[in-house]
Amino acid sequence: MIENAFYTPEVQGAYQLHSLGGFDLEEGGRIPDLRLAYATYGELNAAKDNAILVPTWFSGTHATWEQVYIGPGRALDPTRWFIVVVNQIGNGLSTSPHNTDGGIAMSRFPQVRIGDDVRAQQQLAAELFGIERWALVVGGSMGAQQTYEWAVRFPEQVLRAAPIAGTAQNTPHDFLFTRTLMDAITSDPGWNGGEYRSHTEVADGLRRHADIWAVLGLSTEFWRTGFWRGVELPDVTWSTFEEFQERFVQATFLAMDPNALLTMGWKWQRGDVTRHTDGDLAAALGRITARTFVMPIDEDMFFPPRDCAVEQALIKDSELRVLPSIAGHFGLFGFEPAYLAEVDRNLGELLDTEV
Template identity: 45%
Template sequence: MNDHEVFELGDVVLQRGATLRDAKLAYKTYGTLNAEKSNAIVYPTWYSGRHWENEWLIGPGMALDPERYFIIVPNMLGNGLSSSPSNTPPPYDKARFPRVTVHDNVSVQHRLVTEVFGIEHLALVTGWSMGAGQTYQWAMSFPEMVPKIAPFCGSAKTSEHNIVFLEGVKAALTADAAWNHGWYDEQPTKGLRAMARVYAGWGFSQAFYWDRVYGEMGYSSLEDFLVGFWEGFFLDGRDANNLLTMLWTWQHGDISATPGFGGGYDEALASIEARAIVMPAEKDLYFPPEDEEYAVRRMKNAELRVIPGVWGHFAGGGQNPVDAKFIDEALKELLAT
């Protein structure tokens, strides 16, 4: 999928101190920037996601309508399109790729928005999962640019329970001898398949499996779903070192770690000025509604809207039209205010 552009960033000094030389930010835009440069929306990608996997929420008649808005989808550092272990030359290639934070991702996205397009104010920032974490970070880092945010199925700070889940994912992937501490020449497919099976128990809810909703997705049995959907998902052009890079970014997501901000998590939330509609999913095992209810109570201008249903985290993944409609309608309302 080469239907994207690349912003040459030059040398980028990352939050943890390493320099990512000749860094690149891959992105795709939808729609046309108006003369006032007032109709831009930033919609970041998520863990392992690529820009085309965000397109389910973009289209005519939807909130993110390319006929009305200029939608920018930046690919996360580490996702295989932007600078990543898989495409960076030595010495920072493969297992030596530096640590990247959510703040680093948003910083280079800000450069894209301001340096390439000359945009000073955004209409909205929105995103799913790790995209939601980047959405919060945009509001934290650049409050003067971001009047509205809509994070869904994600959080401003990764919880300890979420970190534990990711430790299980990491252990499954790196247990494959072919991983070779990151210095492999061929993908550690056994590890990727094992990782997929760990993920399968978390991405959808207990009720999803109880009701065998995977049958509605075209899978004939539980095993067919585990192989066809989950193993297929992680074998679809996803590199092991890239996944581990983004996993580290996820585990260390925390808006209170923003440079120059000396407060704790509560203070960080209280500093967000943007009008927010925060949408956790009712049965999300990664980012439960209770966590986002905590965040919303501490934000100045935020509303909690829980996505109902059994789809768990993937309520925000564009897998079913009911949840997609719920998210789209909230975005329409937010953009109209």
Template identity: 35%
Template sequence: MAVADYKSYRIDRLSLQCGDTLPNARLAYKTYGRLNREKDNVVVLPTFYTGSHVRNEGFFGVGRAIDPGRHFIVSINLFGNGISSSPSNTPAPYDRSRFPVITLYDNISAQHQLLTDLFGIEEIALVTGWSMAGCQSFQWGAQYPDRVKSILPFCASAKASVHNIVFLEGVKAALQADQNWNGGDYIEPPVAGLKAFARVYAGWAFSQTFYREQLFRQLGFKNAEQLLQDWEADHLNRDANDLLCKLNTWQLIDISNNPVYEKNLQAALSAIKAKTIIIACDHDMYFTPEDNRIEAKHIAGAELRVYNSLWGHCVAAPGNDANFSDYLDAAIRELLV
């Protein structure tokens, strides 16, 4: 990735919920479009689990609901994704397995600081995103209720469910079982563990019916084994400690786990003032419509829309389902009126 492709906002000492302080923290971001005089055309796009600002480009474009011709888009990389401060790019003594635990609360605090310090932004028209990025949308809404006009989390949740946490324990165990893992201080990348991580992950990313009906052929794979090999190849490009850093952040997702709401999820959800549309996929095995229904009940005026697709969680990945992109854009347009 070209150095000029993004900028970094530096925080001298990032105070974290875990009690640690990360010195010289870097929050990588890229902007698209122009901030208008009123500073009311801001759209924030956090990144998802294996995503980056580059992959977020699949969620907007000329003529789409989020359009750089009309909006000032700020795409912000999650801590731990290998671009913002992460185990793989932070010097000792906070490198690798010694990188501190970072929550979404920490991420959003840093994102808020970036927006206010660099751009003087006091109001955000929309925060939206897929998966962990959608979880950050919920977090923004509860953490800064007076700053966010609308949120649209898709295939996401305000709190990681127990089932979600168990799934993540499975992929984590597969990675750490590699004989080269060495507690995260591996000399060579734990190749076997990364491949195992990818194979387990792929079983949850799509629905059972997706595999039964061989929809992977639409992605160019002749059989499921080819899909698994592709997932392996992709994960071999990722740092194992980075994957587990973000996984830990994911497992800790709970918009109420902070001094303001003291783990009262209903109170945190009720505090969201933003106009809210939640989009779920009926076959998503990460973040289920059932969890979203419970959440939506406690957000004033919130609407849950369930998209029917056998693609499961990966229905939202740019390029997988053009109909979903249209469905998403229609909802975003309602919020950005």
């Protein structure tokens, strides 16, 4: 167990832990006691037909969803819906390399797949709430991977799906991109094969990791227009793009656990719904019965709308709804009112659709 203040309620806000007991993983490993960190908003109705599931993205937690996407008057309105945000396995809050003891700590943490998350979320929902069907599954980036996995693996349990800024089958480009992110960390001698004593010993690697994010996570237009001048954070300011990069992007990743990022990176690289259909993408996406809005972000540098459109065309009851954000993939953080309004408009319309 390694102390890391980032993964505490003081930083992340309130959340619960639910133990699933021993959990066998698709790659053959086993987590002796898998604990999922989750947060709920609103109340489950008697018919249990108002439940929405939100899986989290790479490096993310439930906190961003709580702060940016959920609230009264929003599409994800807790006065109407029961919203369950589940932190993905290995994200630093759910069972992860740095917060577990013994046989699977740190470098011994097993490989986890998107399918493991989806099965674990299903178990959690059944055990805690008796939920057998989601009114909506919605997630961004790796959350979109999990959303697709849900809709393909358990089609009858997903009435509506909204994968935002992500794909059902990871692309070669994204595989290579993720490799650069992971190599930035593992090339730091301080990483020490995964056996560092504090994430601060891997600061150089985390910094390089953050610098690669700056180039692909944000967009050329974000940097060209100096959009960062309008980005605000408590107690921090910047007057140059170098300062923004250091005080916002680097600072964000420097707080995180390197092995958590690597666990998620490995998982991201291998997100692929065609594992259910012997590599046949059309067959896999053809299994989806959910009403689906595929929602890429227009300026996304590594989940470009056309990559998402190819998949959307293979989903029966689907539409492509491109979201506007000059921040590119990091538009997910909700810098822009126009982006959030468009998310809400689309999710609202999707939720109002009878299925």
